[in-house]
Amino acid sequence: MRTANRIASALLALVLIAGGLLVVVQTVSALVGRPWPIPTNWRRELGDVALSEQRVLGICIAIGVVGLIVLIAELIPRRQARLPATMNGTTWWVSRRSAERRSARAASLGGSVAHPRADVWGNSQRWRVRVRAEAPPHRYEAVERAVREELRALGAPDEVTVATSLKQRGRVA
């Protein structure tokens, strides 16, 4: 979303530049009696269009829908891109995806689980981790220990909450 916003903003900037220059060119060309690039009859044509016309309603609904989509897309809560890891007063930022990959890897290697998935979020005081994997329930502690150890190596704060959810794969007869 950050990249999408940046691209959208750059495109909007280009539209503003083009639109602003178009207004200037159009005004100056109209002043010298040779309107360009838009012929001057656009005012008369718009004057003949009533608000109640279907195309006006359609355009307004389309504008409203676009606005609503933009608003929803922006207001949906986003997952943080990086996690603060503070040590000796200095803060490093660890990529969230990297922390998740490392946690899943630790669960896989240290906890001996299959198909591990990890979600990590938090602030400089506390990180929270949710680990989901396929394994027998008795591996719960090993997973938690491995993930904690891994996050400590990443510079996580002392307070780390690990929520582990292990699911045993159904046996096929």
Next chain:
Amino acid sequence: MSAANRALWIVIGLLLLGVGVAGAMASLDLLPGINADASVLPMSLNARWRDWGFWAPAASIAIGLAVAGLGVLLLWAQLRRRGGPAMPDMDVPDGRGHTRIASRTLVRALSTDLSRDRDIADARVWLTGTADQPRLLLRLLVSPGADLRQLRGLVEGALARFTTTAGIDPQVADVEVRMSGGSVSRVV
């Protein structure tokens, strides 16, 4: 930039939604004070535009230039380098004259020093600010098993060497760490 862009698009979304809803209500004759049979661009507006004489095109040109100017500022903000412009080259007096030290050379030297560690696959360095108040931004790509507690010591060592050789003590403004590759293997 990310928060500013988000705020900008929230405002744009609200504006578009407001215009769309108001327009649709006017079109359906649900907006008090506006007749749905009225034209999109009333003739009275055209007449008033002509009445303004010289000021109408002058205002039009001013608005056009202001909009284009806003566009340039917005584009500049999107294309701006991370952390601001690069630090200018340094001129160091050496007794017989001046030695010019290119900011790019300092960046390359620190990046090479950091990358020498086997746990750092790639080190990207941005040196911004001025020679009096330099700022450093680092983006490190580290090996999947790297211990960041040890890595901090290595980075601090590299920064100390940098300060000694370059003669500047930059403020470390941002350090971002990513892990390279390292797919999850199944052990069971």
